[in-house]
Amino acid sequence: MCGIHGLIHLDGAPVEPRWLTAMGDATAHRGPDDEGQHIDGACGIAMRRLSIIDLAGGHQPISNADGTLTIVCNGEIYNYRELRAQLQSLGHRFKTHSDSETLLHGYAQWGDAVVEHLNGMFDFALWDARRQRLLIGRDRLGVKPLYVLQDSRRVAFATEAKALLGLPGVRAELNRDALADYLHLGYVPAPLSIFKGIRKLPPATLLAVERGQVREWRWWRLPHAVDRGATESEWVDRIRAGIDRAVHMQMVSDVPIGAFLSGGVDSSAVVAAMAAHSGGQPIRTYAIGFEGGAAEQLYNELPYARRVAQLFGTEHHEIVVKPDVVGLLPRLVWHLDEPIADSAFITTYLVSEFARRDVKVILSGVGGDELFGGYRRYLGAHYADKFNALPAWARRVASATAARLPADRHNKWLNMARLAKGFIASAEMQADARYRSYLQVVSREGVAQLMLAAPRPGADDRLAAAFSAAGRDDELNRMFAVDAETQLPDDLLLLTDKMSMAVSLECRVPLLDHELVEMAARIPGPLKVKGGQLKHLMKRALSPQLPDDILHRAKRGFGTPMGAWLKKELLAVVRELLSPAVVRQRGLFHPEAVSALLADHEANRADGTDALLALLNLEIWSRVYLDGRASADVADELGQLAAARAAGTARPARDAVPA
Numbered sequence: 001m002c003g004i005h006g007l008i009h010l011d012g013a014p015v016e017p018r019w020l021t022a023m024g025d026a027t028a029h030r031g032p033d034d035e036g037q038h039i040d041g042a043c044g045i046a047m048r049r050l051s052i053i054d055l056a057g058g059h060q061p062i063s064n065a066d067g068t069l070t071i072v073c074n075g076e077i078y079n080y081r082e083l084r085a086q087l088q089s090l091g092h093r094f095k096t097h098s099d100s101e102t103l104l105h106g107y108a109q110w111g112d113a114v115v116e117h118l119n120g121m122f123d124f125a126l127w128d129a130r131r132q133r134l135l136i137g138r139d140r141l142g143v144k145p146l147y148v149l150q151d152s153r154r155v156a157f158a159t160e161a162k163a164l165l166g167l168p169g170v171r172a173e174l175n176r177d178a179l180a181d182y183l184h185l186g187y188v189p190a191p192l193s194i195f196k197g198i199r200k201l202p203p204a205t206l207l208a209v210e211r212g213q214v215r216e217w218r219w220w221r222l223p224h225a226v227d228r229g230a231t232e233s234e235w236v237d238r239i240r241a242g243i244d245r246a247v248h249m250q251m252v253s254d255v256p257i258g259a260f261l262s263g264g265v266d267s268s269a270v271v272a273a274m275a276a277h278s279g280g281q282p283i284r285t286y287a288i289g290f291e292g293g294a295a296e297q298l299y300n301e302l303p304y305a306r307r308v309a310q311l312f313g314t315e316h317h318e319i320v321v322k323p324d325v326v327g328l329l330p331r332l333v334w335h336l337d338e339p340i341a342d343s344a345f346i347t348t349y350l351v352s353e354f355a356r357r358d359v360k361v362i363l364s365g366v367g368g369d370e371l372f373g374g375y376r377r378y379l380g381a382h383y384a385d386k387f388n389a390l391p392a393w394a395r396r397v398a399s400a401t402a403a404r405l406p407a408d409r410h411n412k413w414l415n416m417a418r419l420a421k422g423f424i425a426s427a428e429m430q431a432d433a434r435y436r437s438y439l440q441v442v443s444r445e446g447v448a449q450l451m452l453a454a455p456r457p458g459a460d461d462r463l464a465a466a467f468s469a470a471g472r473d474d475e476l477n478r479m480f481a482v483d484a485e486t487q488l489p490d491d492l493l494l495l496t497d498k499m500s501m502a503v504s505l506e507c508r509v510p511l512l513d514h515e516l517v518e519m520a521a522r523i524p525g526p527l528k529v530k531g532g533q534l535k536h537l538m539k540r541a542l543s544p545q546l547p548d549d550i551l552h553r554a555k556r557g558f559g560t561p562m563g564a565w566l567k568k569e570l571l572a573v574v575r576e577l578l579s580p581a582v583v584r585q586r587g588l589f590h591p592e593a594v595s596a597l598l599a600d601h602e603a604n605r606a607d608g609t610d611a612l613l614a615l616l617n618l619e620i621w622s623r624v625y626l627d628g629r630a631s632a633d634v635a636d637e638l639g640q641l642a643a644a645r646a647a648g649t650a651r652p653a654r655d656a657v658p659a
Helices: 017-026 080-089 099-117 161-166 176-185 232-249 265-276 302-312 325-336 344-355 368-372 376-388 392-403 412-426 431-439 444-450 462-469 475-485 487-501 514-521 536-542 571-577 580-586 591-602 609-626 631-646
Strands: 002-009 034-040 043-049 069-077 120-128 133-138 147-150 154-158 198-200 205-210 213-218 257-260 284-290 315-321 361-363 506-508
Touching: 002 017, 002 069, 002 120, 002 161, 017 034, 017 043, 017 161, 034 069, 043 069, 043 120, 069 099, 080 099, 099 120, 099 133, 099 205, 147 161, 154 161, 154 205, 176 444, 176 462, 176 609, 232 265, 232 514, 232 536, 257 265, 257 344, 265 302, 265 368, 265 536, 284 302, 284 344, 302 315, 315 344, 325 344, 325 487, 325 609, 325 631, 344 487, 368 475, 368 514, 368 536, 376 431, 376 475, 431 462, 431 475, 444 591, 462 475, 475 487, 475 514, 487 506, 571 609, 571 631, 580 591, 580 609, 591 609, 609 631
Parallel strands: 257 284, 257 361, 284 315, 361 506
Antiparallel strands: 002 043, 002 154, 034 043, 069 120, 120 133, 133 205, 147 154, 147 198, 205 213
């Protein structure tokens, strides 16, 4: 696990070592244990290392015996022992016990097809000196991020975008083509990034630069063919065996390892499998809760985590926090590279920081909701059928009533009203439009009303493109395929990687083992979600290991009470940073539209949590990256605003938000 970076000049100009050093310094948090670089004329590749496997011998870059092949690799190759044995039987001699070296010898044996042999999470850069060829690539699901800067003179790459900003002639500029997507979805989908001139390499993609020519191609896609020949019981057995195999494989490590444990189905499934393969030793588990009022208690899952920890005899650690969210936001936005509207980045950072006191590697349950049908949006068709079975007059009354309901996700009853509003409003839509309505942060119409400059004509619709590439004969698996192309890599996995690596913690996601993913993609949707029950098959598979009160408890996302914080702890900050004067000066949005959004949220007329967080984080990102201010300086500024409000001395927000 580390951060990789490098560049190649298309005109043959030599690479200067200081450029690679500067790129590595920007991502030192990813690899505090070691660093290295390799330069061969016009190409330079480098890394910062967090030592996990072969602590003494795993220094990178790694070269083959005659120095013609050199690699840097970020992540883990979980099947490296099997690959090593296979390659040794073919005559390859290894210098280390590192998992990364198997990729090097695999390339010598199989060429670019080496990636098809890998089971893991990774991005890598390989320099082939004989061919004067640079090959960079990313894992199937996009667990590890990779950014690319390409212009007429060079191609540069880095695990984090900030590393590219130190190169000559590069500065942080807003990519306005990405802005509409960001507001609509709450994240920037690949291949765009929030930085002008910097893009994300999509998951399962290889990019080769050879003698001045650049070629890019996709090497894996999620299968779309559904297997209708297996019985439900057969699928249950396959799921149980697949989870067990994936978790066991990802427990390989030469350093202490643990697991995040929320007490939800996914994290509990991972812990159960870890306990079965721990050799009788208690595994370490980590849980987090929030201190505060009713809103915070909605996110307190500690009793469930404790229940699972006791069930499997784990060495359980938990922390209850009242985070200084005002002080955290600028630092975390800097680590993220790109602003997002998913408050799970805060929770992920806090629990990662807590776990890092004991372990270097953590296993997470990320991905289970996508694979096995765990999101409420997967019930859209189920409830739409029930709603559309009502008489027309009843549907009209229900729609009119729902439109007037208040909404607040951090109050039990108002959250139910919020969900009901969403389901009823989308019930008569086509499936693709219904999915979009559940997932969007701001509607496309709302984005047009917010933005001063209309989105560029002909700009790609990333969700529409993902739907076009998805299968046609199974609605739930169609949504799964779209999730795997968009939200999963560019929101959930991005924040998981950036927030864990911010504290030098390697986070593994065994439920996204590609063999398990491929199997899940073939399960008929009506079996995954059956009779309105989310994760029906997965829960059956886990029933011998987990009790009903864990399997069938109410779902709660791994987020924060952000909506409540926006009305309390963050109120002064939001009113200042989204004030008409600030919005007008930034020059991106209509001030009155932003003010109306904030007013509706404060009055509970609509739940604007995600939209306001998107706008707030974008302004914080702008201050850090576009204005070139240190994140600590921005945090101090925001802290003073919050402190003044708490002391009752806060000045009115500029052009106060209308009531």
